[in-house]
Amino acid sequence: MLTPVRLDDPTPTSLTRGGALAVAGLVAQGVLRFATSWLVGRLAGQGELGIVASAIAAATILALLWPTSTGSAASKFLARSRGAGSIEQTQSTAAHLCRRMVMTVLLLAAAAIPVWVYLDGGSVPGALAVALLTIGYSGYSFTRGVQFGTGHTARATGWDVLCVVLGLATLTLMLVSGVRGVALVLPLAVAYGVYAVAGWPFGGRGRPERTQRRELDGFVALGAVGSLASAGFLQLSQIVARLVSGDAGAGEYAAALALATPASMLAVSLTLVLLPALSETLGRSDDEAFRARTDRANRSLTVVVVVVFGVIVLCSRLLIGVVWGDDYAGAAPVLAILAVAVLCTNLGVVAVNALTARSQRGMAVNVAASVVGMAVGTVTWLVAAPTLGGVGVAFGYFTGTFVIAAIPIAVAWRSGGHRWAGLYGKVAAALTLLVLLRETQERMAVPVMLDPLLALLFVGLWVLVNRADVARLPRPRRGSS
Numbered sequence: 001m002l003t004p005v006r007l008d009d010p011t012p013t014s015l016t017r018g019g020a021l022a023v024a025g026l027v028a029q030g031v032l033r034f035a036t037s038w039l040v041g042r043l044a045g046q047g048e049l050g051i052v053a054s055a056i057a058a059a060t061i062l063a064l065l066w067p068t069s070t071g072s073a074a075s076k077f078l079a080r081s082r083g084a085g086s087i088e089q090t091q092s093t094a095a096h097l098c099r100r101m102v103m104t105v106l107l108l109a110a111a112a113i114p115v116w117v118y119l120d121g122g123s124v125p126g127a128l129a130v131a132l133l134t135i136g137y138s139g140y141s142f143t144r145g146v147q148f149g150t151g152h153t154a155r156a157t158g159w160d161v162l163c164v165v166l167g168l169a170t171l172t173l174m175l176v177s178g179v180r181g182v183a184l185v186l187p188l189a190v191a192y193g194v195y196a197v198a199g200w201p202f203g204g205r206g207r208p209e210r211t212q213r214r215e216l217d218g219f220v221a222l223g224a225v226g227s228l229a230s231a232g233f234l235q236l237s238q239i240v241a242r243l244v245s246g247d248a249g250a251g252e253y254a255a256a257l258a259l260a261t262p263a264s265m266l267a268v269s270l271t272l273v274l275l276p277a278l279s280e281t282l283g284r285s286d287d288e289a290f291r292a293r294t295d296r297a298n299r300s301l302t303v304v305v306v307v308v309f310g311v312i313v314l315c316s317r318l319l320i321g322v323v324w325g326d327d328y329a330g331a332a333p334v335l336a337i338l339a340v341a342v343l344c345t346n347l348g349v350v351a352v353n354a355l356t357a358r359s360q361r362g363m364a365v366n367v368a369a370s371v372v373g374m375a376v377g378t379v380t381w382l383v384a385a386p387t388l389g390g391v392g393v394a395f396g397y398f399t400g401t402f403v404i405a406a407i408p409i410a411v412a413w414r415s416g417g418h419r420w421a422g423l424y425g426k427v428a429a430a431l432t433l434l435v436l437l438r439e440t441q442e443r444m445a446v447p448v449m450l451d452p453l454l455a456l457l458f459v460g461l462w463v464l465v466n467r468a469d470v471a472r473l474p475r476p477r478r479g480s481s
Contacts, residue, residue, distance in 0.1 A: 139196025
Protein backbone atom coordinates (compact mmCIF):
# COMPACT_ATOMS: atom_id res chain seq x y z
CA MET A 1 0.00 0.00 0.00
CA LEU A 2 2.89 2.39 0.58
CA THR A 3 4.46 1.83 -2.84
CA PRO A 4 3.22 3.38 -6.12
CA VAL A 5 0.58 1.58 -8.18
CA ARG A 6 2.24 -1.00 -10.45
CA LEU A 7 1.11 -0.69 -14.06
CA ASP A 8 3.52 -3.37 -15.24
CA ASP A 9 2.27 -5.99 -12.79
CA PRO A 10 -1.41 -6.67 -13.57
CA THR A 11 -3.23 -8.43 -10.77
CA PRO A 12 -5.98 -10.93 -11.68
CA THR A 13 -9.18 -10.49 -9.67
CA SER A 14 -12.38 -12.53 -9.84
CA LEU A 15 -15.69 -10.72 -10.20
CA THR A 16 -16.89 -12.05 -6.82
CA ARG A 17 -13.74 -11.15 -4.88
CA GLY A 18 -13.40 -7.82 -6.66
CA GLY A 19 -17.03 -7.03 -5.92
CA ALA A 20 -16.59 -7.86 -2.24
CA LEU A 21 -13.53 -5.63 -1.97
CA ALA A 22 -15.26 -2.85 -3.87
CA VAL A 23 -18.23 -3.05 -1.53
CA ALA A 24 -15.90 -2.82 1.49
CA GLY A 25 -14.16 0.25 0.07
CA LEU A 26 -17.37 1.97 -0.89
CA VAL A 27 -18.92 1.19 2.48
CA ALA A 28 -15.97 2.99 4.02
CA GLN A 29 -16.44 6.00 1.73
CA GLY A 30 -20.18 5.91 2.33
CA VAL A 31 -19.49 6.02 6.05
CA LEU A 32 -17.32 9.10 5.49
CA ARG A 33 -20.00 10.94 3.50
CA PHE A 34 -22.85 9.88 5.78
CA ALA A 35 -20.97 10.54 9.02
CA THR A 36 -19.98 13.96 7.72
CA SER A 37 -23.64 14.83 7.14
CA TRP A 38 -24.76 13.28 10.42
CA LEU A 39 -22.14 14.99 12.57
CA VAL A 40 -22.77 18.37 10.97
CA GLY A 41 -26.55 17.97 11.06
CA ARG A 42 -26.74 16.78 14.66
CA LEU A 43 -24.04 19.00 16.18
CA ALA A 44 -24.39 22.15 14.08
CA GLY A 45 -28.04 22.04 12.94
CA GLN A 46 -30.12 21.93 9.76
CA GLY A 47 -28.87 25.25 8.41
CA GLU A 48 -25.21 24.26 8.63
CA LEU A 49 -25.98 20.88 7.09
CA GLY A 50 -27.71 22.64 4.19
CA ILE A 51 -24.64 24.79 3.55
CA VAL A 52 -22.17 21.90 3.77
CA ALA A 53 -24.30 19.61 1.61
CA SER A 54 -24.65 22.31 -1.04
CA ALA A 55 -20.88 22.89 -1.05
CA ILE A 56 -20.24 19.17 -1.50
CA ALA A 57 -22.81 19.10 -4.31
CA ALA A 58 -21.15 22.04 -6.08
CA ALA A 59 -17.68 20.43 -5.91
CA THR A 60 -19.05 17.09 -7.08
CA ILE A 61 -20.79 18.65 -10.08
CA LEU A 62 -17.56 20.37 -11.10
CA ALA A 63 -15.63 17.10 -10.79
CA LEU A 64 -18.19 15.43 -13.05
CA LEU A 65 -17.27 17.76 -15.89
CA TRP A 66 -14.20 15.58 -16.69
CA PRO A 67 -12.26 13.94 -13.81
CA THR A 68 -14.81 11.33 -12.73
CA SER A 69 -15.18 10.11 -16.31
CA THR A 70 -11.40 9.92 -16.53
CA GLY A 71 -11.61 7.41 -13.68
CA SER A 72 -14.14 5.38 -15.68
CA ALA A 73 -11.84 5.56 -18.69
CA ALA A 74 -8.94 4.28 -16.58
CA SER A 75 -11.09 1.43 -15.32
CA LYS A 76 -12.15 0.42 -18.83
CA PHE A 77 -9.06 1.01 -20.97
CA LEU A 78 -6.41 -0.11 -18.49
CA ALA A 79 -8.39 -3.32 -18.02
CA ARG A 80 -8.72 -3.73 -21.79
CA SER A 81 -4.98 -3.41 -22.28
CA ARG A 82 -4.50 -5.96 -19.51
CA GLY A 83 -6.80 -8.33 -21.37
CA ALA A 84 -4.72 -7.80 -24.50
CA GLY A 85 -1.50 -8.44 -22.53
CA SER A 86 0.10 -5.07 -23.47
CA ILE A 87 2.02 -3.44 -20.62
CA GLU A 88 3.25 -0.63 -22.91
CA GLN A 89 -0.30 0.28 -23.82
CA THR A 90 -1.28 0.25 -20.16
CA GLN A 91 1.51 2.67 -19.30
CA SER A 92 0.87 5.06 -22.18
CA THR A 93 -2.88 5.07 -21.48
CA ALA A 94 -2.26 5.94 -17.83
CA ALA A 95 0.17 8.72 -18.81
CA HIS A 96 -2.31 10.28 -21.23
CA LEU A 97 -5.13 10.22 -18.70
CA CYS A 98 -2.85 11.75 -16.05
CA ARG A 99 -1.97 14.66 -18.30
CA ARG A 100 -5.61 15.36 -19.09
CA MET A 101 -6.50 15.12 -15.41
CA VAL A 102 -3.96 17.68 -14.27
CA MET A 103 -5.02 20.20 -16.92
CA THR A 104 -8.73 19.92 -16.28
CA VAL A 105 -8.67 19.76 -12.50
CA LEU A 106 -6.74 23.03 -12.28
CA LEU A 107 -9.32 24.74 -14.49
CA LEU A 108 -12.21 23.29 -12.51
CA ALA A 109 -10.69 24.31 -9.18
CA ALA A 110 -10.38 27.86 -10.49
CA ALA A 111 -14.00 27.76 -11.68
CA ALA A 112 -15.16 26.59 -8.24
CA ILE A 113 -14.34 29.98 -6.73
CA PRO A 114 -16.82 32.15 -8.73
CA VAL A 115 -19.39 29.34 -8.70
CA TRP A 116 -19.50 29.19 -4.89
CA VAL A 117 -19.28 32.97 -4.51
CA TYR A 118 -22.44 33.17 -6.60
CA LEU A 119 -24.26 30.37 -4.75
CA ASP A 120 -23.22 31.50 -1.27
CA GLY A 121 -23.53 35.24 -1.74
CA GLY A 122 -19.89 36.27 -1.77
CA SER A 123 -17.88 34.01 0.56
CA VAL A 124 -14.37 33.89 -0.95
CA PRO A 125 -12.81 31.80 1.88
CA GLY A 126 -15.65 29.31 1.49
CA ALA A 127 -15.05 29.26 -2.24
CA LEU A 128 -11.42 28.27 -1.66
CA ALA A 129 -12.60 25.35 0.49
CA VAL A 130 -14.91 24.22 -2.32
CA ALA A 131 -12.02 24.51 -4.78
CA LEU A 132 -9.86 22.24 -2.59
CA LEU A 133 -12.71 19.73 -2.32
CA THR A 134 -13.05 19.78 -6.11
CA ILE A 135 -9.36 18.93 -6.46
CA GLY A 136 -9.49 16.18 -3.85
CA TYR A 137 -12.65 14.51 -5.12
CA SER A 138 -11.43 14.69 -8.72
CA GLY A 139 -8.18 12.99 -7.80
CA TYR A 140 -9.99 10.36 -5.76
CA SER A 141 -12.35 9.49 -8.63
CA PHE A 142 -9.49 9.15 -11.08
CA THR A 143 -7.11 7.10 -8.96
CA ARG A 144 -9.87 4.76 -7.81
CA GLY A 145 -10.55 3.94 -11.45
CA VAL A 146 -6.83 3.40 -12.05
CA GLN A 147 -6.54 0.90 -9.22
CA PHE A 148 -9.61 -1.08 -10.25
CA GLY A 149 -8.55 -1.01 -13.89
CA THR A 150 -5.21 -2.54 -12.96
CA GLY A 151 -6.71 -5.09 -10.57
CA HIS A 152 -5.41 -3.52 -7.34
CA THR A 153 -8.75 -3.77 -5.59
CA ALA A 154 -7.35 -4.74 -2.19
CA ARG A 155 -4.99 -1.76 -2.26
CA ALA A 156 -7.81 0.62 -3.16
CA THR A 157 -9.95 -0.71 -0.33
CA GLY A 158 -7.16 -0.36 2.22
CA TRP A 159 -6.65 3.29 1.36
CA ASP A 160 -10.41 3.87 1.49
CA VAL A 161 -10.46 2.76 5.11
CA LEU A 162 -7.42 4.79 6.12
CA CYS A 163 -8.74 7.96 4.52
CA VAL A 164 -12.12 7.57 6.19
CA VAL A 165 -10.45 7.46 9.60
CA LEU A 166 -8.42 10.56 8.72
CA GLY A 167 -11.43 12.48 7.43
CA LEU A 168 -13.71 11.73 10.37
CA ALA A 169 -11.04 12.45 12.96
CA THR A 170 -10.33 15.83 11.36
CA LEU A 171 -14.02 16.71 11.09
CA THR A 172 -14.70 15.83 14.72
CA LEU A 173 -11.87 18.06 15.89
CA MET A 174 -13.15 20.95 13.81
CA LEU A 175 -16.74 20.61 15.08
CA VAL A 176 -15.64 20.36 18.71
CA SER A 177 -13.47 23.43 18.17
CA GLY A 178 -16.52 25.41 17.05
CA VAL A 179 -15.79 25.61 13.32
CA ARG A 180 -18.93 26.23 11.28
CA GLY A 181 -19.84 26.96 7.68
CA VAL A 182 -18.38 25.67 4.45
CA ALA A 183 -14.96 25.17 6.06
CA LEU A 184 -16.38 21.87 7.35
CA VAL A 185 -15.82 20.34 3.90
CA LEU A 186 -12.05 20.54 4.38
CA PRO A 187 -11.80 17.12 6.11
CA LEU A 188 -13.34 15.55 3.00
CA ALA A 189 -10.91 17.46 0.81
CA VAL A 190 -7.95 16.21 2.86
CA ALA A 191 -9.15 12.58 2.87
CA TYR A 192 -9.75 12.53 -0.89
CA GLY A 193 -6.45 14.30 -1.54
CA VAL A 194 -4.46 11.72 0.45
CA TYR A 195 -6.18 8.92 -1.46
CA ALA A 196 -5.36 10.58 -4.78
CA VAL A 197 -1.67 10.89 -3.97
CA ALA A 198 -1.52 7.29 -2.75
CA GLY A 199 -3.17 5.92 -5.89
CA TRP A 200 -1.57 8.13 -8.55
CA PRO A 201 -0.13 6.05 -11.45
CA PHE A 202 3.41 7.44 -11.34
CA GLY A 203 4.54 4.58 -13.61
CA GLY A 204 2.65 5.98 -16.59
CA ARG A 205 4.89 6.89 -19.50
CA GLY A 206 4.78 7.29 -23.24
CA ARG A 207 2.10 8.59 -25.56
CA PRO A 208 -0.71 6.56 -27.12
CA GLU A 209 -1.25 6.56 -30.85
CA ARG A 210 -3.45 9.28 -32.24
CA THR A 211 -6.42 6.99 -32.81
CA GLN A 212 -6.24 5.73 -29.24
CA ARG A 213 -5.96 9.28 -27.87
CA ARG A 214 -9.09 10.14 -29.78
CA GLU A 215 -10.87 7.13 -28.37
CA LEU A 216 -9.80 7.98 -24.82
CA ASP A 217 -10.76 11.64 -25.06
CA GLY A 218 -14.03 10.81 -26.81
CA PHE A 219 -14.92 8.33 -24.09
CA VAL A 220 -14.20 10.85 -21.34
CA ALA A 221 -16.07 13.67 -23.11
CA LEU A 222 -19.14 11.53 -23.61
CA GLY A 223 -18.87 10.24 -20.07
CA ALA A 224 -18.62 13.77 -18.70
CA VAL A 225 -21.85 14.78 -20.40
CA GLY A 226 -23.58 11.62 -19.25
CA SER A 227 -22.27 11.87 -15.69
CA LEU A 228 -23.26 15.51 -15.45
CA ALA A 229 -26.78 14.64 -16.54
CA SER A 230 -27.07 11.58 -14.25
CA ALA A 231 -24.88 11.82 -11.13
CA GLY A 232 -24.81 15.61 -11.52
CA PHE A 233 -28.58 15.57 -11.62
CA LEU A 234 -28.63 14.16 -8.08
CA GLN A 235 -26.21 16.79 -6.80
CA LEU A 236 -28.11 19.54 -8.59
CA SER A 237 -31.25 18.48 -6.73
CA GLN A 238 -29.52 19.40 -3.47
CA ILE A 239 -28.71 22.86 -4.79
CA VAL A 240 -32.27 23.30 -6.10
CA ALA A 241 -33.60 22.30 -2.66
CA ARG A 242 -31.50 25.07 -1.11
CA LEU A 243 -32.74 27.62 -3.66
CA VAL A 244 -36.43 26.81 -3.08
CA SER A 245 -36.35 26.01 0.67
CA GLY A 246 -33.39 27.91 2.14
CA ASP A 247 -30.61 26.51 4.33
CA ALA A 248 -32.95 24.71 6.75
CA GLY A 249 -34.96 23.10 3.95
CA ALA A 250 -31.74 22.11 2.22
CA GLY A 251 -30.60 20.51 5.47
CA GLU A 252 -33.79 18.48 5.65
CA TYR A 253 -33.36 17.40 2.03
CA ALA A 254 -29.72 16.52 2.71
CA ALA A 255 -30.80 14.37 5.66
CA ALA A 256 -33.11 12.36 3.39
CA LEU A 257 -30.47 12.14 0.68
CA ALA A 258 -27.89 10.88 3.17
CA LEU A 259 -30.13 7.89 3.94
CA ALA A 260 -31.27 7.22 0.36
CA THR A 261 -27.92 7.11 -1.42
CA PRO A 262 -25.57 4.89 0.68
CA ALA A 263 -27.46 1.75 -0.34
CA SER A 264 -26.51 2.44 -3.96
CA MET A 265 -22.92 1.60 -3.06
CA LEU A 266 -23.69 -1.98 -4.02
CA ALA A 267 -24.40 -0.97 -7.61
CA VAL A 268 -21.45 1.43 -7.70
CA SER A 269 -19.10 -1.29 -6.46
CA LEU A 270 -20.45 -3.63 -9.11
CA THR A 271 -19.67 -0.99 -11.74
CA LEU A 272 -16.06 -0.79 -10.58
CA VAL A 273 -15.52 -4.51 -11.17
CA LEU A 274 -18.13 -5.22 -13.87
CA LEU A 275 -16.89 -2.68 -16.42
CA PRO A 276 -13.30 -4.00 -16.37
CA ALA A 277 -14.60 -7.59 -16.42
CA LEU A 278 -16.85 -6.94 -19.43
CA SER A 279 -14.05 -5.04 -21.18
CA GLU A 280 -11.64 -7.95 -20.66
CA THR A 281 -14.27 -10.33 -22.07
CA LEU A 282 -14.60 -8.20 -25.18
CA GLY A 283 -10.82 -8.04 -25.42
CA ARG A 284 -10.92 -11.85 -25.76
CA SER A 285 -13.75 -11.55 -28.35
CA ASP A 286 -15.97 -13.78 -26.21
CA ASP A 287 -19.46 -12.43 -26.97
CA GLU A 288 -21.30 -15.33 -25.37
CA ALA A 289 -19.48 -14.85 -22.07
CA PHE A 290 -20.23 -11.12 -22.30
CA ARG A 291 -23.95 -11.78 -22.71
CA ALA A 292 -24.07 -14.38 -19.93
CA ARG A 293 -22.17 -12.19 -17.49
CA THR A 294 -24.45 -9.23 -18.24
CA ASP A 295 -27.58 -11.31 -17.68
CA ARG A 296 -26.33 -12.87 -14.45
CA ALA A 297 -25.21 -9.54 -13.00
CA ASN A 298 -28.47 -7.82 -13.92
CA ARG A 299 -30.66 -10.46 -12.31
CA SER A 300 -28.59 -10.60 -9.14
CA LEU A 301 -28.46 -6.84 -8.74
CA THR A 302 -32.18 -6.42 -9.38
CA VAL A 303 -33.14 -9.00 -6.76
CA VAL A 304 -30.96 -7.33 -4.13
CA VAL A 305 -31.66 -3.64 -4.74
CA VAL A 306 -35.44 -4.03 -4.76
CA VAL A 307 -35.18 -5.54 -1.28
CA VAL A 308 -32.84 -2.84 0.01
CA PHE A 309 -34.72 0.17 -1.32
CA GLY A 310 -38.11 -1.33 -0.61
CA VAL A 311 -37.16 -1.52 3.06
CA ILE A 312 -35.95 2.09 3.01
CA VAL A 313 -39.23 3.29 1.47
CA LEU A 314 -41.43 1.47 3.97
CA CYS A 315 -39.24 2.34 6.97
CA SER A 316 -38.58 5.95 5.94
CA ARG A 317 -40.46 7.42 8.93
CA LEU A 318 -38.65 5.17 11.38
CA LEU A 319 -35.23 5.80 9.83
CA ILE A 320 -35.61 9.57 9.93
CA GLY A 321 -36.75 9.48 13.54
CA VAL A 322 -33.97 7.20 14.75
CA VAL A 323 -31.08 8.68 12.78
CA TRP A 324 -31.95 12.38 12.64
CA GLY A 325 -34.51 13.00 15.38
CA ASP A 326 -37.89 14.73 15.56
CA ASP A 327 -36.57 18.00 14.12
CA TYR A 328 -36.16 16.26 10.75
CA ALA A 329 -39.60 14.57 10.64
CA GLY A 330 -40.53 16.43 7.45
CA ALA A 331 -37.77 14.57 5.60
CA ALA A 332 -39.63 11.20 5.71
CA PRO A 333 -41.76 11.69 2.55
CA VAL A 334 -38.71 13.09 0.76
CA LEU A 335 -36.72 9.99 1.73
CA ALA A 336 -39.44 7.65 0.42
CA ILE A 337 -39.48 9.34 -2.99
CA LEU A 338 -35.69 9.58 -3.20
CA ALA A 339 -35.36 5.88 -2.33
CA VAL A 340 -37.55 4.92 -5.29
CA ALA A 341 -35.55 7.28 -7.51
CA VAL A 342 -32.21 5.78 -6.45
CA LEU A 343 -33.73 2.32 -6.93
CA CYS A 344 -34.42 3.24 -10.57
CA THR A 345 -30.82 4.40 -10.96
CA ASN A 346 -29.53 1.11 -9.58
CA LEU A 347 -31.76 -0.97 -11.83
CA GLY A 348 -30.06 0.57 -14.86
CA VAL A 349 -26.47 0.05 -13.72
CA VAL A 350 -25.77 -3.25 -15.48
CA ALA A 351 -27.33 -2.10 -18.76
CA VAL A 352 -25.31 1.12 -18.65
CA ASN A 353 -22.08 -0.82 -18.07
CA ALA A 354 -22.85 -3.32 -20.82
CA LEU A 355 -23.47 -0.54 -23.35
CA THR A 356 -20.39 1.38 -22.20
CA ALA A 357 -18.11 -1.64 -22.49
CA ARG A 358 -19.51 -2.64 -25.88
CA SER A 359 -18.80 0.53 -27.88
CA GLN A 360 -18.70 4.31 -28.00
CA ARG A 361 -22.14 4.16 -29.62
CA GLY A 362 -23.47 2.37 -26.57
CA MET A 363 -22.01 5.05 -24.37
CA ALA A 364 -23.70 7.68 -26.54
CA VAL A 365 -27.03 5.98 -25.81
CA ASN A 366 -26.36 6.31 -22.08
CA VAL A 367 -25.46 9.97 -22.47
CA ALA A 368 -28.58 10.69 -24.51
CA ALA A 369 -30.71 8.95 -21.89
CA SER A 370 -29.13 11.03 -19.12
CA VAL A 371 -29.68 14.29 -20.97
CA VAL A 372 -33.32 13.47 -21.75
CA GLY A 373 -33.95 12.32 -18.18
CA MET A 374 -32.39 15.44 -16.69
CA ALA A 375 -34.54 17.57 -18.98
CA VAL A 376 -37.67 15.75 -17.82
CA GLY A 377 -36.67 16.18 -14.19
CA THR A 378 -35.88 19.87 -14.64
CA VAL A 379 -39.30 20.53 -16.17
CA THR A 380 -40.87 18.73 -13.22
CA TRP A 381 -38.88 20.93 -10.84
CA LEU A 382 -40.16 24.07 -12.51
CA VAL A 383 -43.74 22.89 -11.98
CA ALA A 384 -43.58 21.13 -8.60
CA ALA A 385 -40.66 22.50 -6.58
CA PRO A 386 -41.94 26.08 -5.97
CA THR A 387 -45.11 24.80 -4.30
CA LEU A 388 -44.08 21.43 -2.85
CA GLY A 389 -40.56 22.33 -1.72
CA GLY A 390 -38.34 19.35 -0.95
CA VAL A 391 -41.03 16.84 -1.91
CA GLY A 392 -41.35 18.50 -5.32
CA VAL A 393 -37.57 18.42 -5.79
CA ALA A 394 -37.48 14.72 -4.89
CA PHE A 395 -40.36 13.93 -7.27
CA GLY A 396 -38.61 15.78 -10.09
CA TYR A 397 -35.49 13.74 -9.45
CA PHE A 398 -37.55 10.54 -9.56
CA THR A 399 -39.15 11.35 -12.94
CA GLY A 400 -35.73 12.06 -14.40
CA THR A 401 -34.04 8.94 -13.05
CA PHE A 402 -36.85 6.76 -14.34
CA VAL A 403 -36.12 7.94 -17.88
CA ILE A 404 -32.34 7.74 -17.37
CA ALA A 405 -32.60 4.07 -16.34
CA ALA A 406 -35.35 2.95 -18.73
CA ILE A 407 -33.62 3.86 -22.00
CA PRO A 408 -30.35 1.91 -21.45
CA ILE A 409 -32.29 -1.06 -20.10
CA ALA A 410 -34.46 -1.15 -23.23
CA VAL A 411 -31.47 -0.86 -25.58
CA ALA A 412 -29.33 -3.46 -23.74
CA TRP A 413 -32.33 -5.78 -23.50
CA ARG A 414 -32.94 -5.69 -27.24
CA SER A 415 -29.34 -5.62 -28.47
CA GLY A 416 -28.29 -8.45 -26.15
CA GLY A 417 -31.29 -10.63 -26.89
CA HIS A 418 -31.97 -11.04 -23.17
CA ARG A 419 -35.11 -12.58 -21.69
CA TRP A 420 -35.93 -9.91 -19.15
CA ALA A 421 -39.70 -9.51 -19.62
CA GLY A 422 -40.52 -11.58 -16.56
CA LEU A 423 -37.85 -9.85 -14.49
CA TYR A 424 -39.09 -6.33 -15.16
CA GLY A 425 -42.72 -7.38 -14.93
CA LYS A 426 -42.00 -8.41 -11.35
CA VAL A 427 -40.17 -5.12 -10.73
CA ALA A 428 -43.21 -3.16 -11.92
CA ALA A 429 -45.46 -5.17 -9.62
CA ALA A 430 -43.06 -4.58 -6.70
CA LEU A 431 -43.04 -0.82 -7.27
CA THR A 432 -46.83 -0.76 -7.40
CA LEU A 433 -47.00 -2.67 -4.13
CA LEU A 434 -44.53 -0.24 -2.56
CA VAL A 435 -46.68 2.75 -3.48
CA LEU A 436 -49.82 1.07 -2.11
CA LEU A 437 -48.14 0.14 1.17
CA ARG A 438 -46.65 3.63 1.59
CA GLU A 439 -50.04 5.23 0.99
CA THR A 440 -51.56 2.85 3.52
CA GLN A 441 -49.03 4.02 6.11
CA GLU A 442 -49.98 7.66 5.59
CA ARG A 443 -53.73 7.47 5.06
CA MET A 444 -54.47 4.96 7.83
CA ALA A 445 -51.97 6.51 10.27
CA VAL A 446 -50.18 3.20 10.78
CA PRO A 447 -47.96 3.40 13.91
CA VAL A 448 -44.33 3.93 13.01
CA MET A 449 -43.21 0.89 14.99
CA LEU A 450 -45.24 -1.33 12.64
CA ASP A 451 -43.31 -0.16 9.58
CA PRO A 452 -40.73 -2.99 9.85
CA LEU A 453 -43.56 -5.52 9.68
CA LEU A 454 -44.78 -4.04 6.40
CA ALA A 455 -41.21 -4.09 5.12
CA LEU A 456 -40.85 -7.74 6.14
CA LEU A 457 -44.08 -8.56 4.28
CA PHE A 458 -42.79 -6.85 1.16
CA VAL A 459 -39.42 -8.61 1.31
CA GLY A 460 -41.03 -11.99 1.86
CA LEU A 461 -43.29 -11.60 -1.19
CA TRP A 462 -40.40 -10.39 -3.35
CA VAL A 463 -38.12 -13.27 -2.35
CA LEU A 464 -40.93 -15.75 -2.93
CA VAL A 465 -41.62 -14.65 -6.51
CA ASN A 466 -37.86 -14.46 -7.27
CA ARG A 467 -36.77 -17.64 -5.49
CA ALA A 468 -34.99 -18.97 -8.61
CA ASP A 469 -32.80 -15.86 -8.95
CA VAL A 470 -32.27 -15.70 -5.18
CA ALA A 471 -30.92 -19.26 -5.26
CA ARG A 472 -28.32 -18.18 -7.84
CA LEU A 473 -26.96 -15.28 -5.80
CA PRO A 474 -23.20 -15.58 -5.08
CA ARG A 475 -22.39 -17.11 -1.72
CA PRO A 476 -19.05 -17.27 0.11
CA ARG A 477 -17.35 -20.63 -0.18
CA ARG A 478 -16.73 -22.69 2.89
CA GLY A 479 -13.29 -22.21 4.27
CA SER A 480 -12.70 -18.99 2.32
CA SER A 481 -11.45 -15.94 4.14
